[in-house]
Amino acid sequence: MEGISNGIPVNNCSESEQLVKPYVPLDVASELVTRLYGLKVQSIKELVSYDDKNFHIKVLEDYDNANIRELCPHGYILKVLNAKDSQCESIIDAQNAVLNHLTTNKTVTCPRPILNKGGKFKSLEKLYGKSTEGDEPVSSERPYAFYIVRLYAFIPGKLLYGKSCPVHVWYKVGLLCGTLDKALKDFHHPGYKQVDSLWSLKQIPNLVKYLHVIKGPKRKALINEVIQAFSDEVMPQYDKLPKGIIHGDFNEQNILLEEQANQETAGKDYNVVGILDFGDSHYSCYVFEVSIAIMYMMFEDTVDPLAVGGHVLAGYLKEWKLTDLELSLIKCCVAGRFAQSLTLGEYSYSLDPGNEYLMTSAKKGWSLLENFWRVPKAELYSTWKKIISSYK
Numbered sequence: 539m540e541g542i543s544n545g546i547p548v549n550n551c552s553e554s555e556q557l558v559k560p561y562v563p564l565d566v567a568s569e570l571v572t573r574l575y576g577l578k579v580q581s582i583k584e585l586v587s588y589d590d591k592n593f594h595i596k597v598l599e600d601y602d603n604a605n606i607r608e609l610c611p612h613g614y615i616l617k618v619l620n621a622k623d624s625q626c627e628s629i630i631d632a633q634n635a636v637l638n639h640l641t642t643n644k645t646v647t648c649p650r651p652i653l654n655k656g657g658k659f660k661s662l663e664k665l666y667g668k669s670t671e672g673d674e675p676v677s678s679e680r681p682y683a684f685y686i687v688r689l690y691a692f693i694p695g696k697l698l699y700g701k702s703c704p705v706h707v708w709y710k711v712g713l714l715c716g717t718l719d720k721a722l723k724d725f726h727h728p729g730y731k732q733v734d735s736l737w738s739l740k741q742i743p744n745l746v747k748y749l750h751v752i753k754g755p756k757r758k759a760l761i762n763e764v765i766q767a768f769s770d771e772v773m774p775q776y777d778k779l780p781k782g783i784i785h786g787d788f789n790e791q792n793i794l795l796e797e798q799a800n801q802e803t804a805g806k807d808y809n810v811v812g813i814l815d816f817g818d819s820h821y822s823c824y825v826f827e828v829s830i831a832i833m834y835m836m837f838e839d840t841v842d843p844l845a846v847g848g849h850v851l852a853g854y855l856k857e858w859k860l861t862d863l864e865l866s867l868i869k870c871c872v873a874g875r876f877a878q879s880l881t882l883g884e885y886s887y888s889l890d891p892g893n894e895y896l897m898t899s900a901k902k903g904w905s906l907l908e909n910f911w912r913v914p915k916a917e918l919y920s921t922w923k924k925i926i927s928s929y930k
Contacts (some may be wrong), residue, residue: 559890560618560685561668562591567616571595574654575662575689576603576913577614581658586791589886590817591618594692605653615649617690621683623817624662630686632729633816636722636783637690645721646714647794647812649690660688693812695794696766696840702761703808705841705849707795709929710810712853715788715831718813719824719858722783730783733820736882737786739829740776740822742874743769753886760908764870764877771870779864784827786818789834791898802916825864828854833879834874836906837899843906844913847926855926869915876907 562570568579578598585592596613619630634651641650649661667681698711735741745765752758785792794812832850836843847868854860879899887897910918 544837559587559589559620559893560591560665560683562593562618562665564593566665567591567593567595567618568829569816570618570663570687571597571614571616571689574663574687575601575614575652576606576655579602579890585615589620589890590623592616595689597923603653603655605655605657610652612694613692614652615662615690615692617618617688618663618665619686619817621685624684624686627660627662627686628729629733630688630729631662632727633819634688634735635727635729636725636816636819639725640718640721642684643721646718647693649693649752649815650813652689652691654689660686662685693794693814695796695811696808697791698793698795698808699790701795701808702806702840703795703838705845707808707810707847708835708838708841709853710847711788711793711831711835711849712828713856714793714810714813714853715828715850716854716857717768718785719782719827725783727783730819730821735786735818737818737878738820739768739826739871739874739878740773742878743773745881748881748885751888752881753884757904760904761877761881764873764911768870768874768877772867772874775863775867779823779867780823780861781821781823783819784822784824785816786820786827786830787811787815787824788813788831790837823864824858825860825867826871828860829868830875832868833872833875836910837902844910844918845925847918847923848922851922852926852929856871856929857893869910869918873907873911876903876910878905880907 564582564584564848568582571577577595578600579595579799580598581596583594585594593616594613595616597609599609601609623629637648637651640646640648653659654661662684663686664682665685667683736744742765745761749758749761750767752761759870792814793810794814795808796811798807798809828851831854835846835850841849851868880903883897883899
């Protein structure tokens with residue numbers, strides 16, 4: 539059945555099918571790199587991604603692209619955006635503009651967009667879905683959609699996810715988060731006016747539409763309680779909160795580390811060197827940014843989860859100040875992100891069962907949220923205040 543979705547034609551694809559990742563076999567990914575960017579693929583490796591397709595590409599020295607002055611020594615990241623987000627080209631332009639702003643000013647290390655042979659930072663490509671009949675040739679009977687394709691310079695490093703880090707790393711995460719918000723305080727792009735993502739914290743009240751995917755009355759009641767608290771405490775203050783362009787997904791799988799020796803313990807230590815994936819960047823409240831960072835850092839095991847906020851805030855506040863009103867809302871905002879991640883993770887998994895990446899937060903998230911939500915606010919803030927003071 540032919541159809542049009544926001545101006546992008548889709549053949550034989552239901553709405554739910556459009557929401558899942560594009561089907562991009564390795565040979566198709568290689569062809570895109572060569573055809574669009576004039577690069578000859580030496581090796582290719584698919585990377586874990588939420589709803590897009592990402593590949594780490596290494597290339598041969600010979601290339602055909604007048605817009606590339608020199609090859610990136612560590613290779614490239616090919617990103618094929620999911621069909622739903624590919625409908626919003628102005629938002630992708632805004633994201634590329636942010637990355638170019640940061641890399642040009644060298645304030646924060648992040649992926650640098652690469653121009654294709656046509657002198658553009660993106661292109662819209664027709665890609666076919668997976669055949670149900672095995673390796674049949676591509677034909678008009680195969681479902682297809684249009685996907686935005688981009689290429690970025692690869693940044694070497696290790697993801698924070700799963701690393702046993704000293705507590706000062708959480709301080710450095712906060713420092714990077716504050717540095718990023720400071721670097722973008724005067725940045726504007728008209729494309730961000732169109733961003734209205736479910737992953738924006740201001741959308742937390744709308745999570746009630748997805749409560750049906752939560753299994754078990756106890757968990758459903760917990761999420762509902764957090765949603766109600768956010769609606770009552772945060773949303774009435776929304777217009778008063780300072781705002782700007784924020785990353786929007788400051789999590790452990792988007793933060794890059796550089797391994798180094800720890801002279802005191804003779805063990806591993808890490809420096810925080812960069813931030814990846816600006817796909818959820820948008821115009822919003824600064825307090826949402828640091829709250830998101832705190833929430834995701836609580837998943838790591840090297841420090842008491844209830845103490846994490848103090849370390850992250852200590853670093854963040856060194857670069858970017860928060861008002862008393864903003865500080866008073868952090869607990870509710872952190873809990874709101876837990877509710878958002880757990881609920882939307884369950885919802886996305888119902889559309890794409892078997893994609894375990896979608897359930898990353900759920901493995902520990904429920905117990906973390908319950909413990910965090912039940913601790914008295916005064917007790918939590920007292921713990922954080924002592925930690926912040928220890929860094930001064």
